[in-house]
Amino acid sequence: METLGSRINGSHCCGSETTFPSSVVRTVILQHVWLAERDDGSGDPTNIQLTGLSAGAHSVHQILHHVSHLPEGESSPFQSAMLQSNAILYVLRFLLDRNNILKLYRTTPKTPSELRPQFIALCKSLNIDPASPTALARLRALPWRALTHVIETDAVGPAFGSFRGALDGIWLAQTPDPMAWQRSGAFARGLRAHGVRSIVLGDLTEEWYLYSIAHPVHVQSDVRDNVRRYYPDGVVEKMLACYPPLPQGASKEEMERYMGEVLADGQVHFPVRLLARDLLKADFPVLRYEIRWTPEQVRPYGENRNPFLLSSLLILWSYAPGYVTHGTDRFLWTLRLPILTPAQIVAARTWLDVLDAETKALEEGLNANARDPKKVLALREDKTVAWKEDEKWDHLMRLRVAIPTEHEPVAGKL
Numbered sequence: 001m002e003t004l005g006s007r008i009n010g011s012h013c014c015g016s017e018t019t020f021p022s023s024v025v026r027t028v029i030l031q032h033v034w035l036a037e038r039d040d041g042s043g044d045p046t047n048i049q050l051t052g053l054s055a056g057a058h059s060v061h062q063i064l065h066h067v068s069h070l071p072e073g074e075s076s077p078f079q080s081a082m083l084q085s086n087a088i089l090y091v092l093r094f095l096l097d098r099n100n101i102l103k104l105y106r107t108t109p110k111t112p113s114e115l116r117p118q119f120i121a122l123c124k125s126l127n128i129d130p131a132s133p134t135a136l137a138r139l140r141a142l143p144w145r146a147l148t149h150v151i152e153t154d155a156v157g158p159a160f161g162s163f164r165g166a167l168d169g170i171w172l173a174q175t176p177d178p179m180a181w182q183r184s185g186a187f188a189r190g191l192r193a194h195g196v197r198s199i200v201l202g203d204l205t206e207e208w209y210l211y212s213i214a215h216p217v218h219v220q221s222d223v224r225d226n227v228r229r230y231y232p233d234g235v236v237e238k239m240l241a242c243y244p245p246l247p248q249g250a251s252k253e254e255m256e257r258y259m260g261e262v263l264a265d266g267q268v269h270f271p272v273r274l275l276a277r278d279l280l281k282a283d284f285p286v287l288r289y290e291i292r293w294t295p296e297q298v299r300p301y302g303e304n305r306n307p308f309l310l311s312s313l314l315i316l317w318s319y320a321p322g323y324v325t326h327g328t329d330r331f332l333w334t335l336r337l338p339i340l341t342p343a344q345i346v347a348a349r350t351w352l353d354v355l356d357a358e359t360k361a362l363e364e365g366l367n368a369n370a371r372d373p374k375k376v377l378a379l380r381e382d383k384t385v386a387w388k389e390d391e392k393w394d395h396l397m398r399l400r401v402a403i404p405t406e407h408e409p410v411a412g413k414l
Contacts, residue, residue, distance in 0.1 A: 051333070058088060198286065
């Protein structure tokens with residue numbers, strides 16, 4: 001849920017021709033000023049990286065699309081980007097349904113009109129009249145715990161508990177379709193033209209665990225309903241067909257694991273690989289990583305049984321197994337020294353140093369491993385760092401059948 005100055009709020013920088021969200025502009029400008037004022041050589045204002053974890057990575061992907069459309073001669077306020085455990089999986093296409101009716105199918109982001117029911121549901125769950133002209137101001141005035149409470153308890157409604165950015169035609173262009181733009185190579189060319197030098201992105205081996213506890217599951221139909229929070233029915237059916245069906249009488253743990261695998265693939269593993277594929281095809285410098293080890297004490301059911309505040313969610317890690325799951329890598333990226341043991345500090349520094357060196361080599365055109373779509377730079381279980389084959393690639397590419405824009409002509413049938 002975290003990003004470095006990349007919280008998408010749809011607002012724009014007042015009195016300026018730049019169209020970045022004000023939070024992004026403000027953070028990047030402050031970074032430039034702070035680095036420029038330092039005279040100890042500890043920072044470089046021409047080498048700023050925008051990073052995002054989870055929903056933050058989704059935001060970074062949106063920002064990259066925005067940058068690729070900047071006017072000629074305008075530079076990006078950052079020179080590289082990192083997407084940690086998320087990216088946009090996007091469908092925007094007119095297709096014939098089973099009744100030969102032309103319909104528009106989309107995953108995310110949605111348009112403001114499509115998001116209106118979610119806004120109404122959120123307001124009603126908080127006893128706010130959604131038709132009131134002060135509804136938005138009242139929402140913004142609420143303490144954050146009030147908002148997260150109605151989401152986490154499903155008071156807002158199971159269909160409305162997941163929030164993403166909006167496709168408004170201003171912040172994210174509707175024409176051309178962003179994913180068509182990305183696959184065509186124009187996305188990568190736009191990034192180069194505006195000064196973005198490289199992109200780093202990746203995932204963890206057990207992302208599924210956090211997704212397995214993200215939504216309540218009591219009966220098998222809950223699995224399908226929860227997947228529908230993220231994707232339209234046509235996409236959901238084809239996605240689920242890529243997995244062995246749940247056995248009759250499956251236990252709650254089996255149903256949760258199944259849902260976790262499906263959601264982690266669709267939200268993290270698959271879109272990360274699609275973005276890397278499209279960038280590599282356009283010969284844009286992209287490095288993909290895989291984290292197989294995180295500090296044991298911050299994993300669910302790790303050795304340390306204290307609760308941790310991770311992102312904006314309070315999760316009592318002592319009530320789950322020791323999985324290398326979503327968000328537990330944050331302590332490595334931020335080098336959280338008070339939490340890490342001496343040996344873990346060495347491992348974290350090694351990981352960050354090697355990743356930095358490999359990225360620099362990539363920008364200089366010297367990293368052959370990074371140009372192989374089936375290779376990832378891995379932080380391995382023994383805390384060493386090495387390139388390895390991506391054993392998930394072939395399985396995840398099978399999910400392309402669920403994405404109409406990946407395999408069907410405009411007049412194809414779902």
